[in-house]
Amino acid sequence: MENKEIIINDKIYNLSLEFILGFFEGDGSVTIQLKSNPRHKTGKQVILIFEIHQHAIDKDLLKAISIYLDAGKVEIGRKVGKENNWVYRLRISTQKDLFNKLYPILRYQSMVLKKRNNDLNLFLEACKIVEAQKHTNLLGQRELEVISSKLSSKLNLDSKRSLPETFKSLNHEWVRGITDAEGNFNFSIYTRKDKTSSNIGTPEPDNNYNKKEVIFRFSIVQENSEITFLNKLTEFFKCGNVHIDSKGGGVFTVNNRKELQSKIIPFFENNELQTIKKHSFLCFKKALDICLNNKVLMDIHYQNLEELKNDTKENRE
Template sequence: MEKKEIIINNKIYHLSLEFILGFFEGDGSVTIQLKSNPRHNTGKQVILIFEIHQHAIDKDLLKAISIYLDAGKVEIGRKIGEESNWTYRLRISTQKDLFNKLYPILRSQSMVLKKRNNDLNLFLEACKIVEDQKHTNLLGQRELEVRSSKLSSKLNLDSKISLPETFQSLNYEWVRGITDAEGNFNFSIYTRKDKTSSNLGIADPYNNYNKKEVIFRFSIVQENSEITFLNKLTEFFECGNVHMDRKGGGVFTVNNRKELQSKIIPFFEKNELQTIKKHSFLCFKKALDICLKNKVLMDIHYQNLEELKNKTKGNRE
């Protein structure tokens, strides 16, 4: 499928199938469910759902994806607090959309994350069972129950780790999509506890500015069952490293300013993000530029950095 420009509420979204797949791998899910329903001969109704979830601020992107796929509808997912904080979802669940629109697209695709590839294969098998009308008997429904039990959302960490690797290569559009879903552009300003300059390595009692330090971090987080994928990112961007966070998850991180300037910034300038994270990226870029252009940061620089930091508060990360 070709790349398209879709306009929603005067905003232009640049979408491709690879972008949508990457976005789905980060913020999507599939459901295979048998729900009690006495009106059906077997007493159970089969429910198949393909979903992508998003914060209210980016619900128009879900509408654009729905238009691109010509399937599904955007609806409220969760109502928590103010309306601006609600979660929305693009849900594809009707047999017409699943079998005529989504299934023909997905059956020729492979996911990058092994948990998503596992789920996609199970979902496609379930769609085939329903399409062939095998779900109308108890044997077919038992096959659906088995597939439902193997979805990654129902597996423990060890089972996820043991899932087969996909060996799927990364491309620009897919990485753009997964970053819009799971990426994080962050910079922090903190005060050092000693009087040693981080730049010169010597104490300078007359310089109060060296007490502060600015740390930059671009990261993508996944469960540690997806370490292979995170390592692929280091190869793709030709920078960064992979480590475990305090919660035991895997993290791809780029902290080095030169690598951020030469690798990460140019990539996302050329491959534009589509969610609110584009705003976070632009603030991140401006902050990095301030630090790179000024070897010694003065009060005005820290003020500018704080203003940029405040602009990203409340952004979905």
Template sequence: MEKNKIIKITPDWISGFTQSDGSFVINYSTVKNGIPIRPTPVFNLTQSKIDYDLFVEIKNHLGIGRIYNNRNNVTFVVRSIDEIVEVLLPLFDKHPLKGSKLVAYNIFKTVVLMIKDKKHLKLEGIIQIMHLSYFMNKDTSLRTEESKEILENKLKLKYGTLPIINKDCPEIMANLSISSPINLEFVRGLVDGDGSFNVSFATNRRRVSVNFTVVCELSSISVLNELVEFFKCGTVYKLPSKAARYQVQSVDEMLNKIYPKLKGIKFNTIKQNHFEKTIKVAELIKNKGYKTNEDLQTIVELAWDMNKEGRGRKISKSEYLSKFFK
């Protein structure tokens, strides 16, 4: 992240960023005393390590959690029940998530409040918690019925036949249909999380294109459909990887629909730089085109290295230019 960059954190931005890059998880461990299964609620946000300063600002803004670094990523983690109850639940209740992320949050909240009330220290309580939360992130979870059965067998080993519990939990579905439309701050967070602005260069012909995308898990495709309504443009595609993508590829839509909505804000990540360059390229294509070598080189010098310093391109910048500069 750029030094001295102004970072703006708002509740709706956090909600949008969480929609993209956050997760609500109930981890399980085994203990020797009392109920042998112990649930631990965990909230985390994960991004590239270049956004470490942003995560420090998030931590300072919320006043909770811890930050962890590894070679590639930075992660903001909240495990404290009190911090979750006092800070995160009020935030996400007032600034709700959407789609499958809202379902996961409602399950998370239900379990957190059960743990706060010490219900996890009773056999019926831990069984209810496991039933509710074990597969709460169906699209991304690596958990299996076999791994759940291993935990249940630990309970059976101590208590014998397990009691039958009431599996209904209406509070989880509460407010799913009472969701306010997305707003600009939510979109800003969403794009900072899993959005991208790109300039593409065809290598087999003289063609430059711009595109704006936002990706999410397939079970939250409703969020992307809301983007179509918010921007009054774009298309949503289902992807083979249990994901979905919102995409805008038209220069006119980029300039007349996307830019007017986003020009008054600043993204908290490198997406701001990518946004500005993509819009500049769209304006160059619209106003001058790139039929001349001079105009094409202007666009190449502006945008070739904007994402991953050009390492994502199939060929180098010099190789590309040599194809068209005779």
């Protein structure tokens, strides 16, 4: 499918199929469910859902994806607190959309993440059963129950680790999509106590002062069952490292300022993000420029950094 520019509320969204697939791998899910319904002769109704979730601030991106795929509808997925904190979803669930629009696209695709590739294959298998009307009898429904039990959302971590590796290579559009879903551009200002030294090299206890340090971090997080994918990111960007965080998750991280300047920043300047993370990226870039262009940071520089930090935070809320 070709790249398209789709305008929603005066904003232009640059979409491609690979971007949507990457975005789905980060913020999407599939459902294969048998729900009790006495009106059906078997007593159960089969429900198949392909959906992508996003916070209210980026619901228009979901609308643009719906237009691109010519399928589904955008609706409220979860009401949490104020309206601007609600979660929306693009939901594709009608047989017409699934079999005429989505299935012909997905049948030729593979996923990068093991869990998503597993789920995609199961979902396509379920679609074939329903399209052939085998779901209308108990035998077909039992088959669907077995398929549903294998979805990654129902597997423990060890089972997810045991899923077969995928062989899809990363490309610019897919990485743009997964970053809009799972990427994080963050910088923090740390203040620590330091001591000046006397002429003879011994610390002077009365000369404590606050020393500030700015730490930059671009990261993408996944379950540690997806370490292979995270390692692919180090190869793709030719920088960064992969580690397990305190919660047991896998993290791809780039902290080095020169690598951020020479590799990460140019990539996302040329491959524009579509969600609010574009604003986070621009603030991140400005903050990095301040630190790289000024060998010694003065109070005015720290003030500018704090303003950028607050600007990023306000736009997330």
